[in-house]
Amino acid sequence: MSTVTVLPTGISPADVLAVARGHAKVVLDTSTLEALATSRAIVDGIERAGRPVYGVSTGFGALANTFVAPERRAELQHALIRSHAAGVGAPMPREVVRAMMLLRVRSLALGHSGVRPLVAQALVDLLNADITPWVPEHGSLGASGDLAPLAHCALVLLGEGWVLGPAGERLDAGPVLRAAGLAPIELAAKEGLALINGTDGMLGMLLLAIDDAAHLFTMADVTAALAIEAMLGSDRPFLPELHAIRPHPGQAVSAANIHRLLQSSEIMDSHRDDVAHAVQDAYSMRCAPQVAGAARDTLAFVDTVAGRELRSVVDNPVVLPDGRVESTGNFHGAPLGFAADFLAIAAAEVGAIAERRVDRLLDVCRSRDLPAFLTPDPGVNSGLMIAQYTAAGIVAENRRLAAPASVDSLPTSGMQEDHVSMGWAAAKKLRTVLDNLTSLLAVELLAGVRGIQLRAPLTPSPAGRAAVAALAGVAGEPGPDIFLAPVMEAARDTVRSRALRATIEQEIGPLA
Structure with missing residues (x-):
């Protein structure tokens, strides 16, 4: 079985096919972990400074002007994932979901999302353990990215939601994670948003x-x-x-x-x-x-x-090397x-x-x-x-x-997202x-x-x-x-x- 190494410069189409269809293993390069840590340090600095930044210290979409107190920002990220995992319908094929997860890892690895390395590693662990989230076919409008499908993936990282069983049946994620020796993660500021704000489903x-x-x-x-x-x-x-x-x-x-x-x-x-x-x-x-x-x-x-x-x-938002978000x-x-x-x-x-x-x-x-x-x-x-x-x-x-x-x-989110x-x-x-x-x-x-x-x-x-x-x-x-x-x-x-x-x-x- 081949191995795909995710670099801070990205991956290739062949890498996506190898993981989605060939079940190749995935590893994060040392340079990728460093890029993730550097980007996260900027978000941590914003947290300490108390500056209002969308998705870090505010609500989302039409609630972007709602300030969120520091002690509730982790709760904000978990609530985001739970509320956005709102898809319905038959599950997407396993190869599509695997491609989507790898592509989200790829985007995080480019070092502009401000997440801790453990978040990207948690997605990699799901791929390598052959755990595929149950992602319903309906829910995405293609802006802001594939929110609902990616939220169904992110929910599994929290030990919640559903995964695809060996025969395509729907299983609760928590017991499947425990059986694979994986523990749920706790999200920090901005990390929930970074897990779902992407075009990874449609690109996959x-x-x-x-x-x-x-x-x-x-x-x-x-x-x-x-x-x-x-x-x-x-x-x-x-x-x-x-x-x-x-x-x-x-x-x-x-x-x-x-x-x-x-x-x-x-x-x-x-x-x-x-x-x-x-x-x-x-x-x-x-x-x-x-x-x-x-x-x-x-x-x-x-x-x-x-x-x-x-x-x-x-x-x-994106985290720029000069510290701007x-x-x-x-x-x-x-x-x-x-x-x-x-x-x-x-x-x-x-x-x-x-x-x-x-x-x-x-x-x-x-x-x-x-x-x-x-x-x-x-x-x-x-x-x-x-x-x-x-x-x-x-x-x-x-x-x-x-x-x-x-x-x-069709417009959504109280006309904040008025073109999708x-x-x-x-x-x-x-x-x-x-x-x-x-x-x-x-x-x-x-x-x-x-x-x-x-x-x-x-x-x-x-x-x-x-x-x-x-x-x-x-x-x-x-x-x-x-x-x-x-x-x-x-x-x-x-x-x-x-x-x-x-x-x-x-x-x-x-x-x-």
């Missing part, structure tokens, strides 16, 4: 989504190539010189992938010199790189935004909300064009001599007819989910769009495999052979109808997994 979901989208966009090139091959399409629209004259980088990458995937195929060779072959393929075939490539370029933008956020101090708006999730919405739009269209190729493959009038619905015996058998219905329904859902969340602000980002909602629905895209590519994978099988005895490309082999155990050969849901689940697993891609890359080299 965005980083996970970026990793998923990068893989799915490559798999979209694979399934597009399979469909084009099965439909006797042309590989000429994917020649590099045709994309060099429209220099969008993502388009060139997708075109190069598809062109390579279509080589060394008897199916493709069978119609290269056929004068009756279509002069131009349909848009869903010919324009595959233009759509998938635009999605890749969108992903590159989103990756840049997430990288900037990963280097950002997201707290309010200043209020900021850096907790506002607009950059992440916009990015998540943009990527959801792009991913929805990658799925939409895939469904159009599926429909074409199944239509006897457009599939270039393939049998109706890809069954050798249409009429008695329906083949993949209803698989396309499923795909169409998912495309419709993705279109609804592609409507931006980030334009839907909805970044949490944007990131959460992005993950749903990507899960739906996995299903859409699975249907295209299955349809492409069936079409290639029906072109026998012509042998397909290396990608076609690998795809047929990957589904052979559940899909079998074209024939009488079978229970289709398990086959579609297996196709989903094949798209989500990196195994098919790895097999293809062994044959034709790396895909971008």
Whole structure:
């Protein structure tokens, strides 16, 4: 098991994935502990001086002008966590909560939050003990950061609240902490606020989504190539010189992938010199790189935004090295909300064009001599007819989910927080769009495999052979109808997994 070391300069996206999905251990570097102690010393000095500072000696939100006596400031921090842990709904996935906790450690470690080292260490201890707070899906507006979700995490540090059990059940946090040998912590001035005033939930979901989208966009090139091959399409629209004259980088990458995937195929060779072959393929075939490539370029933008956020101090107020404590708006999730919405739009269209190729493959009038619905015996058998219905329904859902969340602000906290980002909602629905895209590519994978099988005895490309082999155990050969849901689940697993891609890359080299 790998180890992620948190430095006062931050962490990488790979570190977040290692902790969220690989359960890597986390350690705080000595320099991080020093940065935390230096920042905390400034807050302690403010406490001794008795200066009014938001979140240290005042209430929160609309209560920012309410002075809190020194003897009640620890109570203030605990009350903050309890009152803000107000989420409802099903629990967020374990990987999202782990990412969120690590990212809060990262923000504290940058040394501008004024917390004691033991607070950051307490979050690290939860991660290393594999204790995951139960964080309800509803509660965050994306400003001031992900308050409610982070409060549910912080409440566990106090020995209160709930955690996820091994089977996803809800357990009381206190006994779980005791069983792991961990003790609740007592918060000091500002520490409760520092634990919850961040964009860590939406950023965690965005980083996970970026990793998923990068893989799915490559798999979209694979399934597009399979469909084009099965439909006797042309590989000429994917020649590099045709994309060099429209220099969008993502388009060139997708075109190069598809062109390579279509080589060394008897199916493709069978119609290269056929004068009756279509002069131009349909848009869903010919324009595959233009759509998938635009999605890749969108992903590159989103990756840049997430990288900037990963280097950002997201707290309010922040403690500056010169001793000032200043209020900021850096907790506002607009950059992440916009990015998540943009990527959801792009991913929805990658799925939409895939469904159009599926429909074409199944239509006897457009599939270039393939049998109706890809069954050798249409009429008695329906083949993949209803698989396309499923795909169409998912495309419709993705279109609804592609409507931006980030334009839907609602004022809160007595109009003190009068514009919010909805970044949490944007990131959460992005993950749903990507899960739906996995299903859409699975249907295209299955349809492409069936079409290639029906072109026998012509042998397909290396990608076609690998795809047929990957589904052979559940899909079998074209024939009488079978229970289709398990086959579609297996196709989903094949798209989500990196195994098919790895097999293809062994044959034709790396895909971008």
